[in-house]
Amino acid sequence: MSETTKALFKDALYQVLDNKVFRLLVILGLVLVLPTFLIAAKPEQLVVLFGWRTYEYSDVLGWFNIPMPADPEASHATLILYAQNLLVDQLAGTFGLVFAIAATAFFVPRMVEKGAADTIFSKPVSRGALLMSRYLAGLLFVAILATVLVVGMHVGLLLNSGFSDAGFLWSIPVMIYKYGILHAFSLLIAVLTRSSVAAILTTLMFFAFNGCVHGAWQIKEAQIQRFREQVEAGEEPEGDDPSDLIDGLIVTLDVLHYTLPKTNDAAVISQSLRQALAERRTVFKDPVSGLKVADHPEDMQPLPVSEADLPVIARWGSDEAEKAGTRVTLKRWPLSERKRTEALQELEQRLEDMGIQQVEKDRSHILGNGAPTRSWSEPRGEQTFRCETTFFIAKGQLFGLEFEAPIDPAVGNEQDFWKWRFREGFEIEGVARRHEDAFSTQASWSAELKFNLWFSIGSTLLFVALTLALAWWRLSRIDF
Amino acid sequence: MVTSETSIRVQGLSKTYSRRLFKKGFKALDDVSIEVGRGSVFGLLGPNGAGKTTLIKILLGLVRDFEGQASLFDEPAGSVASRRRVGYLPEAHRLPTYLTGRQVMELFGQMCGRDMGFLRERIPTLLEKVGMAKDADRKMREYSKGMMQRIGLAQALIHEPELVFLDEPTDGVDPIGRAAIREIVMDLKSRGVTIFINSHLLMEVELMCDRVVIMDHGRILRQGTIEELTPRTGVAEFTIPMPNPEVERLLAGLGRDFAFTTRGFDIAVTDDELDQCVDRLRAAGISVRGILSRRLNLEQAFIGLVKQEGWK
Numbered sequence: 001m002s003e004t005t006k007a008l009f010k011d012a013l014y015q016v017l018d019n020k021v022f023r024l025l026v027i028l029g030l031v032l033v034l035p036t037f038l039i040a041a042k043p044e045q046l047v048v049l050f051g052w053r054t055y056e057y058s059d060v061l062g063w064f065n066i067p068m069p070a071d072p073e074a075s076h077a078t079l080i081l082y083a084q085n086l087l088v089d090q091l092a093g094t095f096g097l098v099f100a101i102a103a104t105a106f107f108v109p110r111m112v113e114k115g116a117a118d119t120i121f122s123k124p125v126s127r128g129a130l131l132m133s134r135y136l137a138g139l140l141f142v143a144i145l146a147t148v149l150v151v152g153m154h155v156g157l158l159l160n161s162g163f164s165d166a167g168f169l170w171s172i173p174v175m176i177y178k179y180g181i182l183h184a185f186s187l188l189i190a191v192l193t194r195s196s197v198a199a200i201l202t203t204l205m206f207f208a209f210n211g212c213v214h215g216a217w218q219i220k221e222a223q224i225q226r227f228r229e230q231v232e233a234g235e236e237p238e239g240d241d242p243s244d245l246i247d248g249l250i251v252t253l254d255v256l257h258y259t260l261p262k263t264n265d266a267a268v269i270s271q272s273l274r275q276a277l278a279e280r281r282t283v284f285k286d287p288v289s290g291l292k293v294a295d296h297p298e299d300m301q302p303l304p305v306s307e308a309d310l311p312v313i314a315r316w317g318s319d320e321a322e323k324a325g326t327r328v329t330l331k332r333w334p335l336s337e338r339k340r341t342e343a344l345q346e347l348e349q350r351l352e353d354m355g356i357q358q359v360e361k362d363r364s365h366i367l368g369n370g371a372p373t374r375s376w377s378e379p380r381g382e383q384t385f386r387c388e389t390t391f392f393i394a395k396g397q398l399f400g401l402e403f404e405a406p407i408d409p410a411v412g413n414e415q416d417f418w419k420w421r422f423r424e425g426f427e428i429e430g431v432a433r434r435h436e437d438a439f440s441t442q443a444s445w446s447a448e449l450k451f452n453l454w455f456s457i458g459s460t461l462l463f464v465a466l467t468l469a470l471a472w473w474r475l476s477r478i479d480f
Numbered sequence: 481m482v483t484s485e486t487s488i489r490v491q492g493l494s495k496t497y498s499r500r501l502f503k504k505g506f507k508a509l510d511d512v513s514i515e516v517g518r519g520s521v522f523g524l525l526g527p528n529g530a531g532k533t534t535l536i537k538i539l540l541g542l543v544r545d546f547e548g549q550a551s552l553f554d555e556p557a558g559s560v561a562s563r564r565r566v567g568y569l570p571e572a573h574r575l576p577t578y579l580t581g582r583q584v585m586e587l588f589g590q591m592c593g594r595d596m597g598f599l600r601e602r603i604p605t606l607l608e609k610v611g612m613a614k615d616a617d618r619k620m621r622e623y624s625k626g627m628m629q630r631i632g633l634a635q636a637l638i639h640e641p642e643l644v645f646l647d648e649p650t651d652g653v654d655p656i657g658r659a660a661i662r663e664i665v666m667d668l669k670s671r672g673v674t675i676f677i678n679s680h681l682l683m684e685v686e687l688m689c690d691r692v693v694i695m696d697h698g699r700i701l702r703q704g705t706i707e708e709l710t711p712r713t714g715v716a717e718f719t720i721p722m723p724n725p726e727v728e729r730l731l732a733g734l735g736r737d738f739a740f741t742t743r744g745f746d747i748a749v750t751d752d753e754l755d756q757c758v759d760r761l762r763a764a765g766i767s768v769r770g771i772l773s774r775r776l777n778l779e780q781a782f783i784g785l786v787k788q789e790g791w792k
Contacts, residue, residue: 007590018578
């Protein structure tokens, strides 16, 4: 490393360490880290202040309106992941970055102001290198803060809760990445205007505008996809065809989305990197659709299924005497062969033929899409069975999920609870659990271009490089 | 130690600041040519807006897009290679307030390619020289104007440059500090360092510089040695033992503008008349202790020249 490079790095570090907002943010970061040392999220319950108070996860998750996971033993992990996401991705990743932008926006204006510029630009260092040292100072600013927050929380959770999620550490580079985009833009404005105020205001406006553009683009994509799926399923689409929106609007959104840096994707990148490290539990995987089931239905075991059983692809049953006859069956048909409306009509016709008059119709959601459900009671010998069939669509396939269990007052509402939790364990890569999550679910390293994370990062870095090049070009032409 | 080598060579240099929206363009330099020999102390004088700072900034690469030629040590002016051999103390400079005086010197020393081994030896010596050894570890924001100026000078010299530009080096410095800076300049000169001084304090310039250029409105009005720029006034300043009213009568008919002074008298005379004055005084038994042929000082010469050009 040359002496000049060392000097510029040291200068960047000194500049950051002397910054009052930086010191304040370090303290705030430590305040956020502190609870991880005081509250232990043990697998069985939440322990506050080394045993002073304890709380059940069903209560705690309920307070925050967080769904219980399919596996109750994963409750503490669910709560921790929620807290990490809230504090790091949401709080630090948004408000923290706004503070960081405001605190570092003066780096370049102060360097180019009269008196300071004469001294520094007369040194045998290129203007480009000096500009990059200011860029580096900003990155260091956020890197140190992100490290304090993320590593602090990680160590706290490890020591106090015995919980370790190495993937959480990916939040550090992702926060630097997100800030790096905005800092490059701030630098450009600072060079053009030589004003900190202009740099702060314009960068924040750009941040908000950028967020709106990508948010609108994601909504547009989700609406188009939803419309197509409904048409493909042979159903009456909800609402008008989004493709009928003004052509100009769609083209503008597409152009802006492809060219602007994708700040919104930072959270998705962070999640994807974490998932890449995490081992996901899967008890069943359908090779055709990619549908995964995280856990067996409660108190049930998988039953053997062969090719000859198609359309049945998975089946579970119970060994317990009081649950004898309880079955969960998963069926699959290609949508090209069987539409959902046809499947529903056939079921209703069969029930009518069986003389079952009372059929309850309902509509729930599985994997982010509407899933019509039919429930009925069916006498079988001396027993009466409660049956339920739900049809849902994903990846060009129609799935039928059937529950049947003898009516037993001892089972009661619990029956509904395990069914719900079992459905929560469904997952297909690229299919969102909620419609609002359509983008984050589809975006991945291997997805098609518009959802591809490599493209997202590549196009963003290109934008950053062009922005810095423009700032360097302008700086090199200034007469001090 | 002035050598025949050239440190600065400027030929036909012109700089016009281009017109901007709501701003008129103007010509800051107009066909300026100068040469500064290695090891000399060169003074640049001129009223405000004369183009002095623009000239220095072009030489240091702070101002670009000029016409003509400018080089330092035969390297194009403003190039990284030429800047490596140059130190600069700008007028009204601002050093990074987040650093201490010592850190400023380390930073700029390393930026000029010097390693920490060299700097650890060099910094204490320089701090001592500029009288900042005690305050070197305080943050720049705590410094007074004079202290800033001293550290500014030290940072300009940190990498042992061969050419130093000093823009108003004594600005804000107390008399003791000014004397110290003069001493440093003379020490640098003795080591063969070329010094380029831009100052409004003409006394300082007169005391330190070998050659001076006087500029106005972007043009060079005059350049030369201090002697060449400060002509004799023709007034002879006589020193005699005690006030003697007889002297005026003795010298009647010789010269003009006779006037008594505390040490003797002044009289404007030609060289022939000066001899006759001495003869008459000696014949009258009056001892002549000293005769000084009075010259214009640099300030008088400068004001006279600038006013004369301004009236043209």
